[in-house]
Amino acid sequence: MQNYEMLVDRIVAVAGIERDEVERRIEAKKAKLSGLISKEGAAQIIAAELGISFENQDLKVGELMSGMRRVNIVGKIVKLFPVREFSKNGREGKVANFVLADETGSTRVVLWDVNHIELIENGAIKEGNVVDIKNGSTRDGEIHLSGFSDLEKSNVVMGDVKNEAVVSEGNLGDARQGQNIKVRGTIVQIFQPRFYSVCPECNKKVVDEGGAYKCVEHGKIVPKERAILNFVLDDGAETMRVVMFSDQINALIPEADLKDEAKVLVFRDDLMGSEVYLSGRVQRNKLFDNLEIVASGVERVDVEKLIGELNSNS
Numbered sequence: 391m392q393n394y395e396m397l398v399d400r401i402v403a404v405a406g407i408e409r410d411e412v413e414r415r416i417e418a419k420k421a422k423l424s425g426l427i428s429k430e431g432a433a434q435i436i437a438a439e440l441g442i443s444f445e446n447q448d449l450k451v452g453e454l455m456s457g458m459r460r461v462n463i464v465g466k467i468v469k470l471f472p473v474r475e476f477s478k479n480g481r482e483g484k485v486a487n488f489v490l491a492d493e494t495g496s497t498r499v500v501l502w503d504v505n506h507i508e509l510i511e512n513g514a515i516k517e518g519n520v521v522d523i524k525n526g527s528t529r530d531g532e533i534h535l536s537g538f539s540d541l542e543k544s545n546v547v548m549g550d551v552k553n554e555a556v557v558s559e560g561n562l563g564d565a566r567q568g569q570n571i572k573v574r575g576t577i578v579q580i581f582q583p584r585f586y587s588v589c590p591e592c593n594k595k596v597v598d599e600g601g602a603y604k605c606v607e608h609g610k611i612v613p614k615e616r617a618i619l620n621f622v623l624d625d626g627a628e629t630m631r632v633v634m635f636s637d638q639i640n641a642l643i644p645e646a647d648l649k650d651e652a653k654v655l656v657f658r659d660d661l662m663g664s665e666v667y668l669s670g671r672v673q674r675n676k677l678f679d680n681l682e683i684v685a686s687g688v689e690r691v692d693v694e695k696l697i698g699e700l701n702s703n704s
């Protein structure tokens with residue numbers, strides 16, 4: 391549920407409040423929390439305060455997160471795979487799966503129930519159909535349907551859909567080099583920020599020639615300093631080192647504040663133990679010969695806690 395626009399749309403639709411007013415409330419909430427949370431976070435708090443639950447709502451593919459129960463979703467089958475038979479632990483069974491897409495992205499749907507699989511086998515549900523799913527659950531970036539789930543052909547007419555896998559939420563244990571992943575985890579260790587010099591023109595690393603700085607492209611320059619921050623994320627099963635550069639750091643603390651030891655202390659103290667959604671690219675650290683994540687997004691999870699604090703303060 392990360393997409394700000396989608397959250398606002400939903401609040402507007404469900405609460406029947408004008409869009410301008412919803413956005414005004416989100417901004418006010420963000421200001422009240424001293425900008426400690428993202429716009430998405432503030433929107434989630436507003437939704438919760440308005441009593442909007444996402445549980446009985448139809449979700450969009452782009453809103454799915456791992457571990458959701460009772461997922462309702464409408465989408466178009468853009469790819470249907472042949473039904474497979476398997477035998478596991480002496481038990482024979484069938485499994486079917488297809489790729490479901492809507493205007494926000496696509497995801498794989500896995501069918502385990504014989505009645506659902508029969509709909510595929512007898513052609514009642516085909517590739518290109520729009521289907522209505524109720525009570526699915528999400529797991530490893532897929533929607534799984536059990537005997538408690540419903541699968542029906544829908545009357546909804548869908549226009550263009552986006553057949554593009556949404557970055558799947560995963561576990562650190564499944565992380566592979568080169569993959570873009572999104573993980574929910576807790577920050578268990580934060581290292582001292584480090585700085586390096588870049589060219590103010592092109593932001594590329596500069597060569598230090600005994601105190602005189604030189605950019606390959608721009609010659610002699612007065613460098614500016616950029617911060618690197620490393621921390622260790624724990625997803626409950628595994629830990630992995632994460633590297634943050636300026637853009638992500640600035641979303642949490644003004645980069646320049648990392649030069650101030652007192653501010654760094656407060657910042658680290660505050661961030662330590664925080665639960666975050668981390669997006670990033672998995673790469674191999676050649677120095678340590680292990681996998682690490684280069685962050686492209688870090689967002690705090692503790693919305694419920696903030697709601698609790700708000701209610702006790704006001």
Ligand SMILES: [Zn+2]
Nearest residue numbers: 589592605608
């Ligand atoms: Zn340069």
